[in-house]
Amino acid sequence: MSPLFPSDQAVVARHGWVQAVTAVLSALAAMVLVAALGLWGAGAADLPDGAFPRVVMATVVTAVGGTVKLSGSAGGLADSKAGLTVIPLSVTLTGALVLGAGFLRPLRHRAVAGGRELAGWAARIAVLWLVALVVLALTARQKFKLSLGDDTLGDLGDLFGVSPEVGFTTDVPPTLFFGLLWLAGVLVLALLVSRRAPLPGRLLPFQESVRPAAHAMVILLLAYVVLGTLVALVVAATRGHVPETFAVILLGMPNLVWLTLTLGLGATWNGKVQGPFGLPMPHVLDEVLRSKDTQALNLHTLAAHDGRVWWLLVLDAVLLLAVAFLMAARSPARVPAWRHAVHLAVALALTVLMICLLCRISARFGLSVLGIGDLGGGLGGQLFLKPELWTAVGLGALWGLVTGFLGALPARPVRRKGEIKQGTG
Template sequence: MLRSCAARKRRRVGPPGARSAPAVLSVARVSPQTLRPEKTTPARAVARHGWPQALGTVLAGLIVMVVVASLGLWAAGAADLPDNAFPRVVAATFVTAVGGTIELSGGAGAIAETQAGLTVIPLSVTLAGALVMAAGFLRPLRHRAVAGAPELAGWAARIAVLWLAALIGLSLGARQTFAIPLGEVGDFFGTSAEVGFEAAVAPTVFFGLLWLAGVFVLALLVSRAPLPARLLRFQESVRPAAYAMVVLLLAYVALGLVIGVVVALTRGHAAETAAVILLGLPNVVWLVFTIGLGATWDGQVEGPFGLPMPKLLDQVMRGPDVSTLDLGSLAEFDGRVWWLVVVNAVLLLGAAFVMAVRSPARVRLWQHAVHMTVALLLTVLMICLVARISAHYGLSVLGIGDLGGDLSGELFLRPRMWSALGFAVLWGLVTGFVGGVLAKGVRRRGAVDGVG
């Protein structure tokens, strides 16, 4: 009441007839919140990327890879291996998934000698780990406009140090020895042969770190994460093409997963199909992708070995002679193989369209064709390097060659590199040009600034 009377008196001050001045807001009427300075709150908080976040990324990648490998090996029957070897086989699968080396050895003293070797990458385990590690690496970089090279290098180094420790630990655990009966010869001499595997630590560490670096580089190329200033000039041409190739490869994996699930539900053999999906699905679908382009692979399956692949490929490759895998040879067993050409055409045109839409508007049609060609060429080269398989096993007793039967065998699958790369160039030029033409009508205005 007293404040209001005082305010009315102040308003009456002034000569008679004069227009009253505007009332001055009393300090007593100003709330404490009004006097506080306004705080500028960022729209989105920047995620931290210290050691705890690096540990979380590495643990997530390890858990996913180990779980996928364990389920795939369990479906393949590896849980019944003697001497509780299953965990060590899982560790060996992880080692090969990141490009590490598994050395096989064995024998029975002076009586028997084992010659064995294995080169294979379970790409389902590899792909699962790569996706999780890439997501963990990119997460702190979201909502960022700029990221300096020292910051990116420091963040990657933290993950790499912890990843190195995991590589060493799993490499040391990936070793096991199994006893193999020699039949009548073994009974006569009272002995049995042994065969075992052991991870080579040094090559595993080297290729495991190289694999991690490749995952990080590809993640930066594909995503919208900020790049250092010196690399910004490359993102207009490289980033849309890299994104399109990743989408293409994942589309093939998704298509193969759908087909595998349908086959498991309708034709039985659910365990075998699950083993293929969880261990070698990309091995199968990316191989089929290159064959659909026109590439040729040479392969052979002999002895007790079996391919973690559809029966069609096993039928073509099984025998004493080297077999040729291409559209013609596969069509002799199943004429539906020619549909691979149609599927390739549709998916490649879709990838080229995505690349063109994400490219700046000033990119010309011939540049789209060149970008698609280079990207597809590198993609097919990668498939040819990681999808090849080589395995052999032989047992000689008293210096007498391989005993044959279930005690020896050979398996290999390798591409004819130049034919695969040649067809990649042809498909890249055609689909890149057509994709650029299709994207002209849908590219939004101002796309010149959309780097992708």
């Protein structure tokens, strides 16, 4: 064939370095934009010493699994301790969607792709992603000076020459490792979820069982994010606090709504809130957890403050039945209902496991002078929230079995795409 007329295969298989650069830069730009707008709504634009861009970079680092360490210094007579573990999942989700779309775009209109071809395309993106992670890690570092607050603490600071500082730096090796692990997860999930993405020939027999279930879980998670965003917008329009609400939407909406998904399944999270820390919304979570002792967070403890939380159980049931029907409708008609139930049980159990690992929260800060801790003045506090992991995973599997079976029953008469009815010519 003449070079002037390349084959169709060459046209649709165009996924070189230019496409890889476009995919990586598009994902990074989207994540930086979402993080910047969310932090601006939270008031971080007023941070001293021009620290806002570095805080944005640190937020993106944590969003892809990177490690940001907090450090404290308050002179020779004082000590400050700080720690923060939280993933801004709104930023994470944005990057995953954009990067996944960029990865799949050059592969469209294909039925099969070789394993070596897919590995080469993924490797190009990984190399550029690694470079981006290094730049982010070296940029995300800053120090802040803290005010001691009230007059008594201010006098102590003047007397002992205490000038507390808190800073953050990025731990580069873990950031590169977990950042690449996050990338691998995004690319694999993109291949699993997309109905049109090509797979190596050896994996084609597994797509009928894996892809519909994976797609159903992504739809479920996105549905919760959309519903949570709509509720937040209504709250902002009726009760005010618009910048703070947009900060929650752009930084941590999945953290909140995916937590409520597990609560609706019957899962229990244990946590405590002390000091200036707090949960952004809804307020009932803060009411339950604000205590000196660890508190259980589940439907029963929440219902003691607001009986409307029982609707979370109904919402879970409705959405799970809907995605179970969708999963069955996207599967071949020959698949029995019990097998759909098993597929959804495994998929939902893995989804709940992911939520439990990603939505954990831990934050603490304290300042002591001459060994005297908990100086008050709003300078000390603790917040943590962690799940009862295997109970939550087991409940997810049980819900998946029931809703997977029930949702598959009405999908039997649905005609699948490309299916030809018997007896028709």
